[in-house]
Amino acid sequence: MEYKKVVKYIEIKNDIIEAIKAGTLQPGDKIDSESVIKKRYNVSTITVRKAFTDLINEGYLYGKQGVGTFVAKRQMVRGLTSISFSDELVQQGYKIDMKVVGVKVIQDEGITQTLGIDLDSKITCVERIRLANDEPIAYQTSYVSADLLGVKDAESLKDTKSFYKTLADVGVVPRWANENYSIKEITDKAVADYMNVKKGASSFFVKRFAYNNQDEMVEYSETYFNKDWYSVTVNIKI
Structure with missing residues (x-):
């Protein structure tokens, strides 16, 4: 029975x-x-x-x-098994896409210090919206030394739809990354509008530091993830 x-x-x-x-x-x-x-x-x-x-x-x-x-609205579970967030989503059966918001060259001492390059160096800044099944799930900003990735090369992201593919095309290949997770309010109205949430909404805020095989930092990024769409699972062996 x-x-x-x-x-x-x-x-x-x-x-x-x-x-x-x-x-x-x-x-x-x-x-x-x-x-x-x-x-x-x-x-x-x-x-x-x-x-x-x-x-x-x-x-x-x-x-x-x-x-x-x-x-319920299906959440995306980040298993932290791949350096590529897109790869993990594809494996879970999502249709992924992105919209490039802007590509520009900036100078910022704080970012150059984070990247470990000269303070007067120019930085290529790439802002984009990540989509899964046609819904905005994240607003992501990546910073790379302009010596590694120029604006013209970065513009190809509109065609490749993959930031790491765009980097690979200029010979920059991140091999591992360190990520810092926190909860942060979205205070920028433009970002909130892009993510289709209210200004002041809470989000998962992720700082990523990506390195090449020589342990040199090649990318620093900041991402606001819609908390209703995103979760992280970590397996721990004892």
């Missing part, structure tokens, strides 16, 4: 997950009520609630008290 309950519980979960992945159930859609699912699968209330609870905990569904259970 217990075995049958486990099978039905898994069947309910799998059927809902498959419907979400197939697009039959979209974010915001209401899931059939417990009573409907009980009759459909010929199971108890406990079995249905177990399936719903797990799906909520796993981020597939969310509940509204007194209203019902709905399909």
Whole structure:
């Protein structure tokens, strides 16, 4: 008897997950009520609630008290398994894109100190919006020495749609990176508008320091991630 309950519980979960992945159930859609699912699968209330609870905990569904259970907006899980954020999203089945906001040369002592180059050096600054399934998920600004990446070369990002591909085309290949995560409000209205959130909204703020094989820093970047779309998973061995 217990075995049958486990099978039905898994069947309910799998059927809902498959419907979400197939697009039959979209974010915001209401899931059939417990009573409907009980009759459909010929199971108890406990079995249905177990399936719903797990799906909520796993981020597939969310509940509204007194209203019902709905399909949640799917979060992107960063496993930190690749230096390329885009590669991880593609592996998770997302359609990715980007829009270049601006490419310019600047001089900034703070950035040059971070990059470890001469204080009077020129820096190529590239600002872009990252999209997943056509929705804005991040606003990203990268800084690279203009000696490594000139404005003309950086403009090719509009065609390559990959900052690291653009760097590779000029012989700059980041091999590893250090990232610092914090929570930060988006105080720049333009950035908030690009991300389709309200000014003052909280975001995951990530500082990235990317290095080549010689352990020389080749890129410094700052990224605002929409917290409703983004999460990070870290595996730890003991």
